[in-house]
Each structure stands twice: as C-alpha cells, then as structure tokens.
Amino acid sequence: MNEDYIHIVLADDDEDDRLFFTDAFEELKITTKVQTYNDGVYLMDYLNSEDAILPNVLFLDLNMPRKNGMECLKEIKANEKFADIAIAIYSTSASEEDIENTFIHGANIYIKKPDNFKKLKKALSEVVTINWQYHTSGLNKDNFLLRL
Amino acid sequence: MPLKSIYRAPWFVKAVFVISFFLIFFVAGVTYKNMSDLSDSSDLVTEKYEVAIELEQILSYLKDAETGQRGFVIIKDSTYLEPYFSGRENINNSLAELKELIKDEPEQGQNLIELNFLIDNCLANLEQVQRFILKEQNNINSPAFEPLFARGKKIMDQIRAKIKVMLDVQNKKLEINQKEYENNLKVTPIFLYLLMLLSLLLLIGAYFKIISNLKKLEASNQALELFKESANQSEIVSKHGNWTWNIEKDTFSFSDNLYRLLGEEPHSFAPTIANFMKFVHPEDLEKLSAQVEEMKENENLPFIYYRVIHKNGTIKHLKAYGKVVVSGENRRNLLGTTTDITDEIESFRALEKRNLELERNNKELSAFNHVASHDLQEPLRKIQTFLSRLEDKEEDNLSESGLKYMSRIKNAATRMRLLIDDLLQFSRTNKADKVFEVSNINLLLEGAKQDLAEVIARENATINADAFPVINVIPFQIQQLFANLIGNSLKYKSEDRTPEINITYEMVKTESEKLLTNATADSYHKIEFKDNGIGFDNEYAERIFVLFNRLHNKDEYTGTGIGLSICKKIIENHQGFIFANGETGVGATFTIYIPVV
Amino acid sequence: MKLFVKFDFNAVCTKVLTEKLDALDVKYNLLGFGEVELLEKLSSEKYAAFTNALSEYNIEIVENQKSILVQKIKDTIIDMVFNEETIVNVKTSAYLADTLEHSYGYLSNLFSEVTYTSIENFIILQKIEYTKQLIIEGNLSLTEIAFQLNYSSVAHLSTQFKNTTGITPSAFQRIITKRREIQQNN
Numbered sequence A: 001m002n003e004d005y006i007h008i009v010l011a012d013d014d015e016d017d018r019l020f021f022t023d024a025f026e027e028l029k030i031t032t033k034v035q036t037y038n039d040g041v042y043l044m045d046y047l048n049s050e051d052a053i054l055p056n057v058l059f060l061d062l063n064m065p066r067k068n069g070m071e072c073l074k075e076i077k078a079n080e081k082f083a084d085i086a087i088a089i090y091s092t093s094a095s096e097e098d099i100e101n102t103f104i105h106g107a108n109i110y111i112k113k114p115d116n117f118k119k120l121k122k123a124l125s126e127v128v129t130i131n132w133q134y135h136t137s138g139l140n141k142d143n144f145l146l147r148l
Numbered sequence B: 001m002p003l004k005s006i007y008r009a010p011w012f013v014k015a016v017f018v019i020s021f022f023l024i025f026f027v028a029g030v031t032y033k034n035m036s037d038l039s040d041s042s043d044l045v046t047e048k049y050e051v052a053i054e055l056e057q058i059l060s061y062l063k064d065a066e067t068g069q070r071g072f073v074i075i076k077d078s079t080y081l082e083p084y085f086s087g088r089e090n091i092n093n094s095l096a097e098l099k100e101l102i103k104d105e106p107e108q109g110q111n112l113i114e115l116n117f118l119i120d121n122c123l124a125n126l127e128q129v130q131r132f133i134l135k136e137q138n139n140i141n142s143p144a145f146e147p148l149f150a151r152g153k154k155i156m157d158q159i160r161a162k163i164k165v166m167l168d169v170q171n172k173k174l175e176i177n178q179k180e181y182e183n184n185l186k187v188t189p190i191f192l193y194l195l196m197l198l199s200l201l202l203l204i205g206a207y208f209k210i211i212s213n214l215k216k217l218e219a220s221n222q223a224l225e226l227f228k229e230s231a232n233q234s235e236i237v238s239k240h241g242n243w244t245w246n247i248e249k250d251t252f253s254f255s256d257n258l259y260r261l262l263g264e265e266p267h268s269f270a271p272t273i274a275n276f277m278k279f280v281h282p283e284d285l286e287k288l289s290a291q292v293e294e295m296k297e298n299e300n301l302p303f304i305y306y307r308v309i310h311k312n313g314t315i316k317h318l319k320a321y322g323k324v325v326v327s328g329e330n331r332r333n334l335l336g337t338t339t340d341i342t343d344e345i346e347s348f349r350a351l352e353k354r355n356l357e358l359e360r361n362n363k364e365l366s367a368f369n370h371v372a373s374h375d376l377q378e379p380l381r382k383i384q385t386f387l388s389r390l391e392d393k394e395e396d397n398l399s400e401s402g403l404k405y406m407s408r409i410k411n412a413a414t415r416m417r418l419l420i421d422d423l424l425q426f427s428r429t430n431k432a433d434k435v436f437e438v439s440n441i442n443l444l445l446e447g448a449k450q451d452l453a454e455v456i457a458r459e460n461a462t463i464n465a466d467a468f469p470v471i472n473v474i475p476f477q478i479q480q481l482f483a484n485l486i487g488n489s490l491k492y493k494s495e496d497r498t499p500e501i502n503i504t505y506e507m508v509k510t511e512s513e514k515l516l517t518n519a520t521a522d523s524y525h526k527i528e529f530k531d532n533g534i535g536f537d538n539e540y541a542e543r544i545f546v547l548f549n550r551l552h553n554k555d556e557y558t559g560t561g562i563g564l565s566i567c568k569k570i571i572e573n574h575q576g577f578i579f580a581n582g583e584t585g586v587g588a589t590f591t592i593y594i595p596v597v
Numbered sequence C: 001m002k003l004f005v006k007f008d009f010n011a012v013c014t015k016v017l018t019e020k021l022d023a024l025d026v027k028y029n030l031l032g033f034g035e036v037e038l039l040e041k042l043s044s045e046k047y048a049a050f051t052n053a054l055s056e057y058n059i060e061i062v063e064n065q066k067s068i069l070v071q072k073i074k075d076t077i078i079d080m081v082f083n084e085e086t087i088v089n090v091k092t093s094a095y096l097a098d099t100l101e102h103s104y105g106y107l108s109n110l111f112s113e114v115t116y117t118s119i120e121n122f123i124i125l126q127k128i129e130y131t132k133q134l135i136i137e138g139n140l141s142l143t144e145i146a147f148q149l150n151y152s153s154v155a156h157l158s159t160q161f162k163n164t165t166g167i168t169p170s171a172f173q174r175i176i177t178k179r180r181e182i183q184q185n186n
Helices: A013-026 A039-049 A070-076 A094-102 A117-136 B004-007 B012-075 B078-101 B105-135 B145-238 B256-261 B271-278 B280-295 B342-397 B398-428 B441-453 B453-459 B473-489 B563-573 C009-024 C044-055 C065-082 C083-089 C094-101 C104-115 C119-137 C141-150 C154-165 C169-185
Strands: A006-011 A032-037 A059-060 A088-093 A109-112 B240-246 B251-254 B304-309 B315-327 B331-340 B436-442 B464-465 B470-473 B499-510 B522-531 B579-585 B587-595 C028-032 C035-038
Touching: A006 A013, A006 A039, A006 A117, A006 B012, A013 A032, A013 A117, A013 B342, A032 A039, A032 B441, A032 B579, A039 C035, A039 C083, A059 A070, A059 A117, A070 A088, A070 A094, A070 C104, A088 B464, A094 C169, A109 A117, A117 B012, A117 B331, A117 C104, B012 B078, B012 B105, B012 B145, B012 C009, B078 B105, B105 B145, B105 B522, B145 B240, B145 B256, B240 C119, B251 B256, B251 B271, B251 C083, B251 C104, B256 B331, B271 B280, B271 B441, B280 B315, B280 B331, B315 B342, B331 B522, B398 B473, B398 B563, B398 C035, B436 B441, B436 B473, B436 B579, B441 B453, B441 B470, B441 B473, B441 C154, B470 B473, B473 B522, B473 B587, B563 B587, C009 C028, C009 C044, C065 C104, C065 C119, C083 C104, C104 C119, C119 C141, C119 C154, C119 C169, C154 C169
Parallel strands: A006 A032, A006 A059, A059 A088, A088 A109, B464 B499
Antiparallel strands: B240 B251, B240 B331, B304 B315, B315 B331, B436 B470, B499 B522, B522 B587, B579 B587, C028 C035
C-alpha cells in the first residue's frame, strides 16, 4: 500500500473490546495506526480538535455512555470536514433495525462483534482491504455498504 | 277499486259534508220556490174573485141605475133616480178598485178601458133617457124614445158581454196557473225526496267513515300506549331518558326514567331547566348551560357529556343529545335523549387500567428480554473470545485434562450463545410492530435458502418447491419460518439418504381441510414441507411446538427447542395454523395454513 | 436541494490530468489506463508543482513498477466490467494476460501482494459496484442486471451481492433510498 500506514480510530467504552481490537490489528500484516477512545465525547473532542489526523476508518460502538455511536454518526455525517472518513459500526447487537438504521444514517460498514478472535481478525482485515479498494480504485463511496 | 279508494281518501268526509251542505241548501231553495209559487197561486185566486166581485158589483150598480131609471120613467118620481146617482159614484169606486187589481195585466187593462167606455156610454144613455123624460113629459110613446131605450138595452148587453170576457180572461189565467202549480206539485216532492235520500246516503257513508276512523284512531292510540310502555321499559333497561322543551312556551316535559336517572321518583319535581340544573355537577354546570343554549340554535350537535350528583351523593355520567324539531306553525321543540353512561365509563376506565398494566408488563418483559439476550451476549462473547485467544496462544501449554476442560467450556459457551440467539429471535417474533406486505413468497424462500446455503451445500440436500403466489405477510418472519423449517429438516436428516425437502403449495377451501377446525377464514394458502428425515412419533406432534421442548437428547442433536416455537409464533402472527405429522424413520411433514385475505 | 450525479471516474481523471499537463507546458502522450508518457524531461520544481496540483484531486503519481502494473490490472478490470460488450464473452484471466502481456499467475500473485486481495475478489467487487450503480439508477430489474453482468441467475447475483456486501440487493436499494430521503430533508 502506498501510504505509510492506515489510520484507524475506535470508540468503545468496553476495555476488553478495545484490547481485542488493538491486539487484532497488531497481529494483522497491514500497517496500521490504531487509536482508541473510551466514549463518544472523547472521540468527538479529538475529531474536532484542530491538529487531529482524520482516520481512514472510524469504528463506533453503538452502546456507549454519555454519547452513543448513533449520535456520533449523525454528528460526523453532518460535518463536511469528515466526508472522507469511512464509518464502521462495531456493536454487540445484530438487530436488523440497528443495522439498517445506521446504514441509512450514513454508516458504511456494520460489524457484529465476533465471539472468536480469529473471526475478529478476519473481519477487521476485510474492512481495511475493502475500504482500501474504495479509496484507491475509484469506487463510489456513497454506495459503500458492508455488513460483517 | 276507485270507489274504495275514494272512500278511503282522507278528504272523503270533508267532501261528503260539502256535498251534503250544497244538497240541503238546494232543497231549501227549491222548497222556498214552491211555497212562494203556492202563495202566488192563491193570490191569483183571490185576485180573480175580487175582480169578479167588482165586475158583478159594477153590473149590479148599473142594473140598479137602470131599474131606478125605469121606475122613474114609469112612476115619474125622481126618488127612483137615487140609485142612478149613487150608482155612478159606486161604479167609479169599483172601476178604481179594478184598475188597481189588474194593473199588471195589459189585456185586462184594455178590456177595462173598453168597459169603462161602455159604462160611460150606458150612463150617458141613461142620462139622455132621463132628460128625454123630463123634456117630453113622460112621453114614452114618442118615436124618439124607443131607439134611446133600445140603445140602452144594447149597451147593457155589450157591458155584460165585456164583463163576461173579462171574467173569462181571469178564469183562464187562473186555470193555467193552477195547472202549472199542479204540475210542480207532482214533480217536486219526488225530486226533493231523492235529493234528501242522496244526502242521507252520503251522510251514512260519512258516518261509517268517521266510525272506522275512530276505530283506527283508537287502535293506534292503544298501540301508542303500548309503545309508550315499552319505551318506558326500554328507557329503564338502557338507562336513558327523554325530554321535550317547547322553546316558545319555555315548558318542559321529562320522561319517567329521566327522573330516575337523577335518582328521583318520576314526576317528583316540576320539570324545569332550573330544577334539572340543580342536579348537575358544579364543574359541568357552565359548560352544559352553554351547550343547551347552542342546541336551541343549531341542529345536529355532537353529544354532550356531563355529570350529575344524586341526592345521596352518587356521581353519574350522562351523555345527552338534543335536536330542534319544528312542528306545525313554527312550533319549535327541542327533543332530547339523555343516557347514563356511568357503567361504560367505569368499564372503560377499568379496561384502560388493564391495558396500562398489560403495557407495563409487556415493557418489562421486553426489557427483560433485552437484558436476557442483549446484555448477556456481551460477557458471553468475551468469554468466547478469550477462550479462542487461550486456544490459539496457550494450547501447547495445557495438559490433556486442561484441553478437555477447555473444550467443555467452549461447548457450554456455544450452547449458551445458541440459546441466547434463539431467545432473541423468539422475542423479536413477539414484537408488536409487524408490518404486513404483499410479498413474493418465492423470493422469501430463496432468501431462506441463501441463509442456509452452507448447510444445504454440505448436506447436498435437494429442495423442490412449487411456485407461490404473492401473499400478504410479514416478509422477514416468513423467511425466518422457511429457514427454520428447512433447517429443522436438515438437522433431523436420516443418515441413510441425502436430505430431500418437497415444498408444495395449494389454495384450499376451509371446509375441505379436516385439520382446520377453528378456522375463521373461508380459504387458506396451504404450504407443506415434506422431508425424508428421521421423522418422529405422532404422539409428540403437538409437543414439538412448545417452547424449550425437545424430543431428543441434546447430546444427539444440538438445538434449543425454540426453533419450532418460533414457527408457531410466526404462524399465529399471521392468524394461521401449523401442524406437524411424522412417521418414525420415514420423514416429517409440516403443514402451514395462512388465511387468504 | 441535493443533487445526485453519476460520473465516469476515468473521464474525470483524464480531464484533470490533461489540464494539469497542459499547464506544465510539456509535450506528452496519454496512453490510457492512467498512464502518461512524457516526451521531455521535467525540472524538479515543475515535477513538485505537478505532484502538488494532482494531490488536490487525490491523484498520485505512482512510481513503483509493481504498483503501476497493479493499477493497470485494476484499470483493465474496471474497463472490462463497466464496458458491457466485452464482459459477456471474455474469460478474464486470458483477457488480462493478453492485454497486459504478463502471465496470469504473475499478475495474480503481484496483485495479491500489493493489495492484500485477489484479482477474482477485485472483479467481484467491481461487478457488485456496477450492480449497485445499476440498482440505484433503477432502469433495470435485478434479472436484467444479472443478465448484463453475465451471471447465470438472479440467485447467483443475489448470493454474490450478499456475500460481498453482507446485505441483499433489495436491502441495499431500500437503504440508499431512505438515506437520500434523509439527506433531502436536511
């Protein structure tokens, strides 16, 4: 890949999940830089700060205290500045309602947190590579929907 | 039947009376005419006799005068001339009388003038004779006397003749009159009699008509009385009362039950609006008064709701409706109905309370479901993920028993995951917001097959399906149903043969399906899933749909016992039926009925 | 008001490239598939300015030979998928080998090495991408789309669509429609 690394940000209030997430990326062969935030408020503070490096892919847990994933999603989609960020929802829930609703509000990817570390690695790898294709191969980002 | 219809016509009595009135008026007129004719005739008779008397008198006066004159001629005594002198005066009187009597008859008038002339002649002749006697000194034998005398006689004859003519004329007239009168007298009574008879008939008709009308009136009065009584009873049973308000006179009448609605004996107080308002709940008083005012002006107002307080303090809820009815000469009456809806309101409130409780229960249940399935998933997922990490990284460091324990933990966790997923699905099937859509069932089956693509490929299963029509269903639930049934068949496949599932479709009439005993619709979509798996004993055909019910040990077959419960739930959501039929070792058939709408 | 536009990625890029090259005042040949032959040497300042101008459009000059070849593979595939006439009859591996004058095995390995994905996957991705575009345009039914993209059946296309995106074609269409409704309301 042509950039030095892929910039990835995760907002999740669950410590174990953040651990699985960073561990998974460490074990993947793709060069990535992963940042994690403990909830939506911390995340938005970071994204809105002036010197923020905007991520290529942003992973959002839906169920978070203070500001949940859906609120973050709406805020991000309302701001032109964040138009290039691919948004992945990263949630325990797999209800059709949640999935369709987040897609409708502009999410690109929906990942149900897997119950197996191998599956997690596979899913994250898929997200990154497909996102990369959308980034480099002239695919229409507006039509980018992926459910894992 | 024109006669009958005339008789029945409402204007019949009126017409009879008008006709009879005119008939009697006519009869009276005719009678009057006859009477006056009669009196005319008798007048004529009287007139005739008077005329005759006068004429006879004139003749007798003339005779007297002649006789006197003759006496004078013979005796030469001038006292004999007395009748002559008085006779002249009397004749003139009689002539005047006559003239008066016959003044309307020109013919007799002419005769009278002639008579008068003859009388004058006669008298003049008598005078000549007289003078002759005085001059000739009783020389009756003179030749000049003779013609004079003769002439006197001749005139006298002429007078007699004239009088006779006059009397004849009078007689003739009387005769004609008499004849006419007789004719009249013959015809009129019959005519009058017939007329009277006719009006009598008419009056009899009218009488019967009136009698029958009266009977009808009485009958309808009785019916009305009966109706009033039944209205009274229905008012009591249905707890409503009626009132009428004559707006012009500002008088009221209340039905008996209206008093009862207020907790009072019928007619225990004067029916006035002020008395009524005494019972109305103070909070509703203003509103009700305003609405009553409005009722007077507008028609077709909505129902009025208000409360009344009985003397014993009970509060009742009333519902009222009023309508202005204009009858006759602009008499405006406000007719109203008032119903006691206390029971309704109370049961409505009870129902509301029950609903609220149910809603709360449902919310709690769904919250519980959410916690049970959603929140339980998170720790379980972590257990599983950590297990997978442990397996990857530490497998080599574990003892054999350690590995065995880990495998057991993994199985338990997997089973727990299965249970949670199925529970979640079951609770979703329960959810209230089900959206029916006219759906292509073929596509839903295709979707279900896609969901199970892996296992279908692994088992090398054959699925044959008829073509389905579009049906109004909850699409994702039907897809779920298909997936569950196909999944079920594949799970309980026979080891001896490759799985084959035949799905058939048919639209059926309810009466031709012996399985449908409680069906409400006339016809159903019948979908049958028939497999060649291990089947089951029909003894358990009912039990397999019960939640958490399993026919097999969980070591033999994985599963939670929720799948078929979900199927039943889904079919119930569609007001349909699902039946299972099995034969051990041969296969199972699941039959689904979805109502045709 | 929101407008939805459809654009030809290649045409836009070519146009941008032409404009920027013209601005450089150098002689060049456009070879297609994102390849440019410069007929004279560029000064380092001009080269920096050119890179800068292109970066505005997120267009990068690919220097690595492998990357160039991968880009050529991608462009060939995109052209093949989006060109409705060739897709019907051509076997992709032979077509790629012929066009790019390398063995298919070499191309396949190279592609996987650089992109972490296979050529087959990339083709599927492009086909699904084309399907998405056709679904959104709404002129063709799914059956017609399946025929045009040389799928054996609608079911096959649906399955591949679902495997690639995780959602069914109809869910995709529903989501995009609702998304646009929301955007239009804002």
